[in-house]
Ligand SMILES: NC(=O)C1=CN([C@@H]2O[C@H](COP(=O)(O)OP(=O)(O)OC[C@H]3O[C@@H](n4cnc5c(N)ncnc54)[C@H](OP(=O)(O)O)[C@@H]3O)[C@@H](O)[C@H]2O)C=CC1
C-alpha cells in the first residue's frame with residue numbers, strides 16, 4: 001500500500017521488475033508495477049495514480065482511461081511516439097502528457113543505416129544461401145555501390161537528421177521530404193529538400209521513414225506512392241508500422257518495385273502476418289531500434305525526472321500538450 005503524503009506513480013505496462021527501480025522518485029513517490037497489456041487491464045489500476053509512466057506504445061489510453069484516472073496529473077511516455085494516448089482527452093481532463101524525445105535518436109539512426117547496409121549488400125540472400133550450403137558470391141549479384149546513390153528521408157527531425165549525417169559518410173546523396181520544416185535545414189545538413197513526396201520517391205534508390213504517425217503519414221507508403229518509387233527500391237521503416245500499407249508493400253515486393261524492405265515496426269505488433277514474417281526479401285527486427293544499454297538507462301532516468309518535475313509543480317521539460325484545469 002502506498003504511504004500517505006507520498007505520490008503514487010503507476011508504471012503501467014512494464015514487464016521486468018528488476019528494471020523498474022527508479023531512485024530519482026524514491027523520496028517523493030511510491031511506484032507500482034501494472035504489467036497491463038491492454039486498456040481493459042489498465043483501467044482498474046488507474047484510480048489511485050497521481051502520475052503514470054507508459055513504457056510501451058500499447059496499451060491504449062483513451063477517454064475511458066482518463067475518466068477513471070481521476071487523480072492523474074501527468075503521463076510520461078517513456079519514448080518518443082505517443083500515438084496510443086488520446087491527446088484531446090488528456091487536455092480536456094487536465095492531464096499533462098510528456099515524452100522523452102532524445103534518448104534513442106542515435107540508436108534509431110544507426111538501425112536505419114544497418115537495414116540499409118544489410119539490404120543493399122544483399123545480406124538476406126547471402127545468409128539464406130550459406131545456410132542452404134551454397135558459398136558463392138553470386139548470391140550477392142545486383143548489389144549496388146552506395147556512393148552516388150540517393151537516400152530519401154520521409155521526415156527530417158531528430159532521427160531523420162541523424163540518419164542523413166550517417167548516410168553522407170557512405171557517399172550517399174540525401175534528399176528529404178518534411179513539409180513543415182523551416183527553411184535552412186537542407187543547408188545546415190548539406191542535404192537536399194524535396195517539396196513534394198513524389199519528387200523524393202522518383203529520385204531515391206532507398207527510402208527511409210522518420211516521420212511520426214498521424215493522419216498525414218498514415219499509409220504514406222501506399223499503392224500510389226509505391227508506384228512512384230524506382231524499380232528495386234529499398235524501403236526502411238523504423239518510424240511506425242501505420243505509415244506503411246502492408247498489402248501495398250507486399251504487392252510492391254511481388255512486382256519488384258520494392259526490392260527489399262527493412263522493418264522495425266509493423267501495423268500490428270507483435271507481428272502476426274506470416275506473409276511478412278516469411279518473406280525472403282524482408283528483414284525484420286522486433287521494434288528494437290530504440291534500444292541500447294546506455295539509451296535505456298537515459299530513458300528511465302529522463303522519464304522519472306519528468307514525472308518528478310510535474311508532481312513537484314515544476315515545468316515539464318518535454319510537454320506534448322497544454323492542459324488547462326480538468327473539465328469533468
Ligand atoms: N523504432 C523505434 O524504436 C523508434 C521509433 N521512433 C519513431 O520515430 C519517429 C520520429 O522520431 P524523431 O525524429 O525523434 O521525431 P521528430 O518529431 O524530431 O521528427 C519527425 C519529423 O517528421 C515530420 N513530419 C510530420 N508530418 C510529416 C509528413 N506528412 N511528411 C514528412 N514528414 C513529416 C515532422 O515535422 P513537424 O514536426 O514540422 O510536424 C518532424 O520533422 C517518432 O515519432 C516515432 O514514431 C522513435 C523512437 C524509437
Ligand SMILES: O=C(O)C(=O)CO
Pocket residue numbers: 055056057078079080081082104290
Ligand atoms: O520511443 C519510441 O517512440 C519507440 O518507438 C520505442 O518505444
